[in-house]
Amino acid sequence: MSEKRPIISTGGRGPAAGGARRTLPMPARYAINAIVVLVLLVLGELMIDGGAINRYQSTVLEQVGIYIILAVSLNIATGYLGQLPLGHAGFMSMGAYGCSIFIIRVSEFLGVGARDFVTGTPMALLLVISGLVVGGLCAAIAGVIIGIPALRLKGDYLAIITLAFAEIIRVVMLNIDDVLGFELTGGAAGLTGIPGFSSFLLVFGCVAVVCFLIHTMMKSRHGRAILAIRDNEIAAEATGVNTTYYKTLAFVVSAFFAGVAGGLYAGCVGVLQPAVFGFMKSIEILVMVVLGGMGSMLGSAISATVLTILPEALRAFSEYRMIAYAVVLIIVMIFRPQGLLGSYDFSLSRIVERIMNRDFPWKKGDAPADAAEGKEVSADAER
Amino acid sequence: MFENVSRRQFVTGTAATLMGLGLVGCGGNGGGESAEGGDASGAIKVGIMGPHTGDNSSYGLACLNGAQLYFKQLNADGGVNGKQVEPVVYDEKGDATEAVNAYNRLVQEDGVTGIVGDVTTGPTIAVAKASVADNMPCVTPSATAADVVTYGSNYFRACVTDPEQGRVMANFAVERGYKSVATLYLNGSDYSEGVNAAFCEEAEAAGITITAQESYAEGDVDFNSQLTNIIGTNPDAILVPNYYQDDGMIVTQARAQGYDKVFLGVDGWSGIYGGSENYADAADLHDCYYCCAFSSSNESEIATKFVSDYEAEYGETPTNFCALGYDAAMVLANGLAAAEEAGLEPGSEDYKQAVIDGIADGTVEGVTGSIAYEGSGDPVKSSLIITFAEDGAEETFEVLEA
Numbered sequence: 001m002s003e004k005r006p007i008i009s010t011g012g013r014g015p016a017a018g019g020a021r022r023t024l025p026m027p028a029r030y031a032i033n034a035i036v037v038l039v040l041l042v043l044g045e046l047m048i049d050g051g052a053i054n055r056y057q058s059t060v061l062e063q064v065g066i067y068i069i070l071a072v073s074l075n076i077a078t079g080y081l082g083q084l085p086l087g088h089a090g091f092m093s094m095g096a097y098g099c100s101i102f103i104i105r106v107s108e109f110l111g112v113g114a115r116d117f118v119t120g121t122p123m124a125l126l127l128v129i130s131g132l133v134v135g136g137l138c139a140a141i142a143g144v145i146i147g148i149p150a151l152r153l154k155g156d157y158l159a160i161i162t163l164a165f166a167e168i169i170r171v172v173m174l175n176i177d178d179v180l181g182f183e184l185t186g187g188a189a190g191l192t193g194i195p196g197f198s199s200f201l202l203v204f205g206c207v208a209v210v211c212f213l214i215h216t217m218m219k220s221r222h223g224r225a226i227l228a229i230r231d232n233e234i235a236a237e238a239t240g241v242n243t244t245y246y247k248t249l250a251f252v253v254s255a256f257f258a259g260v261a262g263g264l265y266a267g268c269v270g271v272l273q274p275a276v277f278g279f280m281k282s283i284e285i286l287v288m289v290v291l292g293g294m295g296s297m298l299g300s301a302i303s304a305t306v307l308t309i310l311p312e313a314l315r316a317f318s319e320y321r322m323i324a325y326a327v328v329l330i331i332v333m334i335f336r337p338q339g340l341l342g343s344y345d346f347s348l349s350r351i352v353e354r355i356m357n358r359d360f361p362w363k364k365g366d367a368p369a370d371a372a373e374g375k376e377v378s379a380d381a382e383r
Numbered sequence: 384m385f386e387n388v389s390r391r392q393f394v395t396g397t398a399a400t401l402m403g404l405g406l407v408g409c410g411g412n413g414g415g416e417s418a419e420g421g422d423a424s425g426a427i428k429v430g431i432m433g434p435h436t437g438d439n440s441s442y443g444l445a446c447l448n449g450a451q452l453y454f455k456q457l458n459a460d461g462g463v464n465g466k467q468v469e470p471v472v473y474d475e476k477g478d479a480t481e482a483v484n485a486y487n488r489l490v491q492e493d494g495v496t497g498i499v500g501d502v503t504t505g506p507t508i509a510v511a512k513a514s515v516a517d518n519m520p521c522v523t524p525s526a527t528a529a530d531v532v533t534y535g536s537n538y539f540r541a542c543v544t545d546p547e548q549g550r551v552m553a554n555f556a557v558e559r560g561y562k563s564v565a566t567l568y569l570n571g572s573d574y575s576e577g578v579n580a581a582f583c584e585e586a587e588a589a590g591i592t593i594t595a596q597e598s599y600a601e602g603d604v605d606f607n608s609q610l611t612n613i614i615g616t617n618p619d620a621i622l623v624p625n626y627y628q629d630d631g632m633i634v635t636q637a638r639a640q641g642y643d644k645v646f647l648g649v650d651g652w653s654g655i656y657g658g659s660e661n662y663a664d665a666a667d668l669h670d671c672y673y674c675c676a677f678s679s680s681n682e683s684e685i686a687t688k689f690v691s692d693y694e695a696e697y698g699e700t701p702t703n704f705c706a707l708g709y710d711a712a713m714v715l716a717n718g719l720a721a722a723e724e725a726g727l728e729p730g731s732e733d734y735k736q737a738v739i740d741g742i743a744d745g746t747v748e749g750v751t752g753s754i755a756y757e758g759s760g761d762p763v764k765s766s767l768i769i770t771f772a773e774d775g776a777e778e779t780f781e782v783l784e785a
Contacts, residue, residue, distance in 0.1 A: 056487035063480060189573055190505045192530050196512060269479045270512040273505040276478065312484055315473065322436075361392060 022356045029349040037208045045201055058200050064308045065203035066264050069210050071288040071300035073257030079295030081250040082230030084159045088258050089281035090166025091139040095259025099135030100194040100266040117195035128197045132263040139259025140252050147251040173274040190273040198267035210257050226250045293339025298346040426469040430489035432500035434477035442704050443502045446524045449708025450499045452696055464723035482506035483513050496729050497715045504528040511538045520738040524711040532760025537739050539760045541711040545574050548649040549581030551674045551766045561619035563592040569625050570598040578624035578649050594618045610637050620645035627655040631662025638667040648673030656775040665775030674766045676751035677706035680777040689750040710749035718742035
């Protein structure tokens with residue numbers, strides 16, 4: 001947050017030197033990205049079906065996907081809005097509990113068995129998707145409740161109030177059964193009986209949709225307003241941006257996607273205990289965002305991937321693996337204090353355009369003007 | 384060409400390389416180990432998992448020590464059917480996600496034929512759900528939640544559930560001829576409430592009158608009003624199914640009010656006297672009986688041998704959890720022996736089913752009593768009834784056979 005560089009430029013590159021620059025029309029850009037995402041999903045699913053990826057690896061991949069959603073959604077509030085919320089695990093738990101309670105109750109009502117979730121009948125799929133939306137909405141409501149009072153504060157104060165709110169959520173989950181007098185969350189013993197509905201396709205389908213939605217939001221008028229608030233709140237207000245509205249909006253969207261990730265987490269693990277969603281979970285997610293580079297969607301995704309796989313890949317070293325995790329963090333923070341990617345973001349269509357224009361990084365001299373420029377350019381693709 | 388590489392390109396390249404290396408490392412791991420899985424060297428691989436770091440590590444490490452001691456002794460005696468047992472140990476930090484990962488890794492990469500674990504309830508449920516699809520034989524030393532053994536026939540536990548302890552004490556009360564019993568339990572604790580409910584149900588069915596059921600809240604230190612009510616109903620015994628700090632205060636206050644009859648308790652009483660601190664006066668602990676799985680005071684041959692072996696190996700007195708870990712390993716080894724006798728191929732579906740059947744049909748003489756499974760994953764096992772000598776030392780009053 002110390003650096004106030006624009007992350008997403010307007011895309012206008014000024015009058016391009018050297019005549020007409022060939023560009024891709026927007027529908028073509030979306031089509032290219034959609035095809036790439038589909039190919040990757042199908043490829044992954046084929047590798048799992050074919051046995052090239054065993055269940056251990058595919059479960060870890062599901063967790064990678066869940067953490068990508070969490071990191072990318074927290075990135076809205078930290079990287080794009082420029083605040084420092086420490087309560088992401090709270091929203092995640094709202095989503096996880098909301099989604100699983102909804103699915104358990106409704107599947108009982110509709111007579112959908114646990115078996116249907118594994119085989120993926122249309123009814124079960126519909127139930128899962130609506131469950132994820134319900135989970136997201138629960139988290140979003142929590143986001144509104146905390147966002148309106150909390151966003152009057154800045155910096156450390158906001159960090160503390162969000163931290164406290166996440167703890168409140170956790171304690172409520174722990175004790176609400178006694179207050180209500182019937183079983184809702186299962187208290188400290190945990191919520192059980194959640195069908196295992198998460199799969200590689202579902203998780204990475206959600207990753208793609210979430211990244212797409214966040215990307216398009218940030219490219220829209222609303223996203224620009226959020227960036228303007230981060231860069232200078234007073235200036236943004238002076239130019240007519242409704243800062244309260246947009247701050248709350250960013251916060252709530254961030255909470256919503258954390259809730260979706262929480263729902264996927266519930267389906268992946270199958271049991272929820274409030275203790276899981278403690279303070280350290282929030283920090284873990286924040287570390288991913290900071291490590292990847294605040295404001296970089298690709299950075300969040302990469303660091304979520306690395307930090308989820310690292311402890312698993314080092315499992316053979318048992319006790320030392322947590323040290324390795326910490327050492328990686330320290331080294332990155334010393335040598336790349338702005339995060340792995342800073343605020344750079346990846347754009348597939350930009351690469352395609354460069355190829356179309358034969359504008360390669362190593363052709364320094366004869367490239368069009370903006371290529372040599374060290375300026376970070378916009379994110380056109382979702383990943 | 385390299386002097387033209389900008390810092391940004393360098394960083395991007397480095398990041399991409401690192402990520403690639405990470406993925407390759409992960410993939411490489413998988414390929415190498417799963418290929419050889421099973422018993423290339425003739426050893427039988429079993430998994431041990433539990434929280435070995437973090438908040439619950441005291442339980443996890445105790446179970447781990449017990450289980451490892453058993454496998455060590457088993458290997459020294461020639462192993463199972465002449466094959467050595469090779470434990471693979473994974474820590475899951477008390478986290479359900481990590482537990483599922485550790486489980487999948489044990490099964491898919493290490494090719495284990497059975498698992499001792501998990502230890503605490505939440506992660507164990509997650510593992511139990513994941514293990515049903517593999518029909519992987521698992522024995523949890525200590526997870527008491529009813530759900531754990533309900534997902535499939537492959538999950539067993541070495542300990543008894545909380546309600547089961549209530550029933551044991553109810554049977555003990557019947558046996559001792561108490562006609563009326565009152566209870567004092569901790570409100571909001573699934574342990575205390577679970578024992579209380581099961582005790583009352585079983586006792587009333589056996590013709591004992593429950594004269595009063597009083598409760599208190601977490602953190603209470605004054606129990607006089609509840610005790611006055613209870614003593615007013617003049618029961619033969621009072622059931623106090625709580626942990627030792629509360630039990631000590633309740634016993635002391637009741638004796639001060641002049642109650643000199645019987646107290647009944649469950650395994651939370653373990654440590655009330657003679658541990659790091661005494662929670663009640665030795666003089667007040669007369670006529671107190673509680674049930675538990677293991678006590679170092681038990682003078683049966685197998686238990687004393689376990690205590691001395693454990694002390695020789697680790698230099699400390701074993702707790703209840705150490706004994707349960709030891710027994711869980713014993714139960715699993717019993718299943719493995721059955722499968723080996725049938726001459727099946729390790730790693731095959733038949734082998735796993737044979738291990739499960741072996742556990743389900745077999746009976747083992749564990750240090751926490753004899754353990755048998757009669758058609759469910761819950762053990763039918765003997766319990767110890769512990770009482771206190773005049774100097775407060777624990778004594779094994781009797782062994783209740785299942």
